[in-house]
Amino acid sequence: MGFRMTNKDVTAKGMDLTKYDLKNSDLQATDLKYGTFDYSNLKATDFSQSDLTGCSFKCINLEDAVFDGATMDKVT
DSSP states (O other): OOOBOOSOOGGGTTOBOTTOBOTTOBOTTOBOTTOBOTTOBOTTOBOTTOBOTTOBOOSOBOTTOBOTTOBOTTOO
């Protein structure tokens, strides 16, 4: 299970993905500014080259997640 959202898909900006299972998802080069991922399963999710400015990652599983080249300003 997982989904693919790449190349700065503007619909992703500020998305509330609280309590979602995003295991093995591909979020490469996506604009996720101010998104909420609290209590989510993000195991092996690829955030490479994504803009994660202001995103909230609380109480989540980030095992094997990839953040190569991601913008991480003010992430909580």
